[in-house]
Amino acid sequence: MRSKGAQISIAIVCMVLGIMLAIQFKTTESYQANLVPARVEDLTQQVQSVSEERDALVEEVLSLREKLKNVRETDQAMADLQADLQDANMSAGLMAxxxxxxxxxxxxxxxxxxxxxxxxxxxxxxxxxxxxxxxxxxxxxxxxxxxxxxxxxxxxxxxxxxxxxxxxxxxxxxxxxxxxxxxxxxxxxxxxxxxxxxxxxxxxxxxxxxxxxxxxxPAYSGSVKFTFAQPVKYEEKAE
Missing domain, CATH: 3.30.70.1880 (Protein of unknown function DUF881)
Structure with missing residues (x-):
């Protein structure tokens, strides 16, 4: 009787353990099934965010390049203007x-x-x-x-x-x-x-x-003011 009762007890314990294992397996499977889509969605959002940041940086780089080009062209134009002004001052005797x-x-x-x-x-x-x-x-x-x-x-x-x-x-x-x-x-x-x-x-x-x-x-130190002489204005011819 004791042996039979022990067998029944062991059987009940095994059944309970089996049920618990089945429930645990089911819960884990369900959790992983829910986790994978959430993780993929999160990674997708991160990739999209990084792509947007990259596109913004590319636009900023292009804008900075254009500004740098304009600055260089302006600097060159100013340098050319300064050179022409210096030549004019030398020719007019206004510079030592x-x-x-x-x-x-x-x-x-x-x-x-x-x-x-x-x-x-x-x-x-x-x-x-x-x-x-x-x-x-x-x-x-x-x-x-x-x-x-x-x-x-x-x-x-x-x-x-x-x-x-x-x-x-x-x-x-x-x-x-x-x-x-x-x-x-x-x-x-x-x-x-x-x-x-x-x-x-x-x-x-x-x-x-x-x-x-x-x-x-030395440079000319007298007056260079023109009272009557005025530069001639040339009108552009219409094409």
């Missing part, structure tokens, strides 16, 4: 410049004026300086000054009593003319036979020229 060239020194005839002599032949006149400046320009001078006064298109060289006016400033002898350019060409042009320097020396005017490796010429 330096370079090789020649220095010409002109002074009155040191000989005492004798009775019957014409004193005008012993003095350096405004016309003399003007002729020397013109010959320097013809010889290739890129910048010229007289006693520190920059010669520009608006500069005047004219007589003012015993002195000479340059840029409305009075200057007197000795007159130091500085010119930047090819030193050999400038010297050759000024010392040409029958040139103006030679004619000055014939009159006894002191005139010397020397080449220099580096000359500094």
């Amino acid at each position: 410049v330096e370079g090789p060239g020649v220095i010409i020194t002109v002074n009155d005839n040191p000989r005492e004026i004798q009775p019957g002599d014409n004193p005008n032949f012993s003095l350096v006149h405004d016309s003399d300086l003007l002729m020397l400046v013109n010959e320097l320009k013809t010889s290739g001078a890129e910048a010229i000054s007289i006693n520190g006064e920059r010669i520009t298109a608006k500069s005047e060289i004219r007589c003012a009593g015993t002195l000479i006016l340059v840029n409305w400033n009075r200057i007197g002898p000795p007159f130091v003319i500085k010119a930047i350019g090819n030193p050999d060409m400038l010297e050759s042009g000024m010392l040409i036979k029958n040139g103006y320097m030679e004619s000055l020396k014939v009159l006894g005017i002191q005139a010397t020229i020397e080449k220099a490796e580096k000359i500094t010429i």
Whole structure:
């Protein structure tokens, strides 16, 4: 009887364990079945989010490249404009410049004026300086000054009593003319036979020229305001 009762008890225990195992297996299977779709959906959302972030970054990179291109083009345009402005200022004499060239020194005839002599032949006149400046320009001078006064298109060289006016400033002898350019060409042009320097020396005017490796010429300091002259406006022709 005991043996039979024990067998029944063992059978009941086994049955209960079987039922519990079946329930556990069913629960696990159901949980995994529900977990897989949820995990896939979560991963899908993450992939979509990463793709959207990537597309946004790509658009930002393209935008930054376009902005960088525009900045570079603007910088280049500004650099070109600055270069053109610098060239214009140099041509107008509004900028101090330096370079090789020649220095010409002109002074009155040191000989005492004798009775019957014409004193005008012993003095350096405004016309003399003007002729020397013109010959320097013809010889290739890129910048010229007289006693520190920059010669520009608006500069005047004219007589003012015993002195000479340059840029409305009075200057007197000795007159130091500085010119930047090819030193050999400038010297050759000024010392040409029958040139103006030679004619000055014939009159006894002191005139010397020397080449220099580096000359500094100041900027024009006068007014550059135009009151009457205005730039011409050209109308675009219709195609």
